[in-house]
Amino acid sequence: MGNCLSSTQSDSEEEESPPPATSPPPLTAPDPTPTSSRQPTRGRSLRYYTGKSRSSDVFAMKPLDALRSYATVHHPPHSLPASTLLMSTPHTLAIFDAYPKAKYHFLVLPRYPFPPRSNPESRSSIVKLDHLDSLRTLLLKTSADVREQVIGALADTAQEVEEMIRDEMIKTEGFEWGINIGFHAIPSMKHVHLHVISEDRMSDKLKTKKHYNSFRPDLGFFISLIDVQHWIEDGDDQSIRQHIESLDSAEALLDTPLMCFKCDEPEHNMPSLKKHLEKEYEKEKKTALKRIAERGRQRSSDEDMF
């Protein structure tokens, strides 16, 4: 499975070299994890190319297996195109969602082996591959220590991705808006993955009620990372099992009638919902830019006072 990925790798590729001194710094603040192999991304948009998807045309594979293929490559920056890979760490990958449901939409997944063989501290994976199938298997089949390590690694990378998105929002739009981080209750692709998605939900790829409802942060199908962290922090195996079992009934939530998750206004169909979301976004942008302008003035007068 992973072979088809490495076989596409060019023989002429060299080991990663640091960017030249004249090269601009990475997109975000200094990398907190020195082993991170995040690529220099300055000048590279976090937005998506218009047109066809990137990952599926590069690798001939079944879409449902794509994440696992990515998760098992030995050297992500060499094996995955920059249009697929946002960043990698020894424990995780962050990739562009091939069918983004918002202006910014990334997936964070644990690599396998976890930690990778290249880590001298640990020569073999502390978690079995099939225990990384889904959030369910991760929480139910691994020890408290292992699930905390995997969720913790996902959370660290998600936070980094969130910061990269925020930087890009400021750079391109002049303001920041909401970002949601969470799992789907019933995922359709194998290999546990965390969604990091901006709250605008403005995308050509957002087409159906199920698409929309699956990312509603208030519905119950989208399970926030914070909730899962609480489950594993204060829960014993029994209570975690109950949380996981409650996910089984989440499928019906996808049929919930369309309504704006920001203002609760019902919408008749997807085209009207999408227009409404655009209005919400424009309204938020206007308010935010106005507040930033005011705060700027206010802040300088505050500084005079103190």
Place this chain on the structure above:
DNA sequence: GTTCTAGAAC
């Protein structure tokens, strides 16, 4: 996960 398309909704 997506694409395609029949038939429901308007």
Place this chain on the structure above:
DNA sequence: GTTCTAGAAC
């Protein structure tokens, strides 16, 4: 008549 959705096929 056109727009839109939902389910089959992949």
